[in-house]
Amino acid sequence: MRFQTFAAALVLILLLAGWLSLDDDRAAKSLSDTPAPSLTAPPLTAVRADADLSCRVAAVHDGDTLRCQDGARIRLHAVAARETDETCAPGHPCPAASAAAATRALKRLTEGRDLACRTTGRSYDRVTAICWTPDGTEVNCAMIRSGTTVVWPRYNRQTPLCA
Structure with missing residues (x-):
């Protein structure tokens, strides 16, 4: 608050x-x-009123996890990608695209860039979050629209993507 x-x-x-x-x-x-800015509209800058975490992306681990320069690890909220060994865990959504394709897409979108993120929870030793690039692109949504990842419905209900 x-x-x-x-x-x-x-x-x-x-x-x-x-x-x-x-x-x-x-x-x-x-x-x-002057109309008030909408918090649901894409931002014109990297500053988002609902963001609570900043991340300069140092590395992309796979199609749904990245590491910030400060060492923090972020798992993209409600996004499912294949594991790096090209498998999908039982009961998890499984995209048709390869893990390598998803990793390349996330690198193109985020690596070396400053992201504004809103945390949604934790997953193992990672924060789960919805992140935006400086031009206002919602990273989670862009990954799903790229076809390299899929929505994980179980986590998308309470905090939906592409809103």
């Missing part, structure tokens, strides 16, 4: 700073005439 309050205050400060930097004609415009 503290983070959400802090994030909301930060967004308001950034909006006010931008408004104050406008020329006199535009500065006269009332803040009430």
